[in-house]
Amino acid sequence: MPEGNTIHRFARQHNRDLAGRRVKASAAQSRFARQARALDGRVFERAEARGKHLFHHWRGGPIVHIHLGMFGDFYRRAAPAPPPRETVRLRLATRDAVWDLIGPPTCEIVTAEEYAAILARLGPDPLSPRPDARRVIEKLERTDLPIARALLDQRIVSGVGNIYRAEALFVTGIHPLRPASSLTREELERLWGAVTRMMRRGVGQERISTIEAGDRAAARRGGRRFYVYGEAVCLRCGGPVKRFPLAGRTAYACPVDQPLTASRRRGAKSR
DNA sequence: TACATATGATCAT
DNA sequence: TGATCCTATGTAA
Secondary structure, three states, rough: OOHHHHHHHHHHHHHHOOOOEEOEEEOOOHHHHHHHHHHOEEEEEEEEEOEEEEEEEEEOOOOEEEEEOOOEEEEEOOOOOOOOOOOOOEEEEOOOEEEEEEOOEEEEEHHHHHHHHHHOOOOHHHHHOOOOHHHHHHHHHHOOEEEHHHHHOOOOOOOHHHHHHHHHHHOOOOOOOEEEHHHOOHHHHHHHHHHHHHHHHOOOOOOOOOOOOHHHHHHHOOOOOOOOOOEEEOOOOEEOEEEEEEEEEEEEEEEOOOOHHHHHHOOOOOO
């Protein structure tokens, strides 16, 4: 169940294990068997992460587009690995390492044009080398969507998922339901800062924790990895965390540390 | 064994 | 908004 940080970590690991090598490709599931045969024995050029999308570039042209959705995952096994389970969509093997891909809604060979089209509809990725923060902030300023909905819109910013939206909004003190256009420039800049800071840290974490320096001791005492995500009580104030559906997902917020503005409270009664 | 749940996104209505 | 795709895991029964 990956957000952009996990996809970027996989890209690094795949580059380390596979880039520049001739790779044995196979599929335990028939639905990708033909494509796997087309890749088998080719040289794996490089892996590339863009938001939550992963691309494998193969020598000779094929580009494999992978999206892990909710359930997709990669498993690394030391070589030689036992035969793949039936759920393995794609296995990439060298003499030293084996990567199994499980459960992706998307795993397909795309043309250069299709690849370009996918990139074109993605907003800036906080994990790219020099993300265009201004473009994200300007888009947010121009939308009336609740900020928590806008953060999951991959056309605005790519790679943010449910954990980072909850936690970045918390540390910036912004309620998820505030319209993006109601945030000040200063709030948007702090929000972008929190998103990039947390996600960059997340690339190196097997298990995500978003706790920032000043709160580490309290988090350790409580055995906590998050401020509000999936939690019953707020790490800072101890009050109950509110949870509600938003953009098809569960949103989390501390009503004390993330107040709605007065105008918002008057203006909108529901949702 | 069954069921709920999960860090996602798309398409139909 | 709801149905759909995709799988592993933890808990309840």
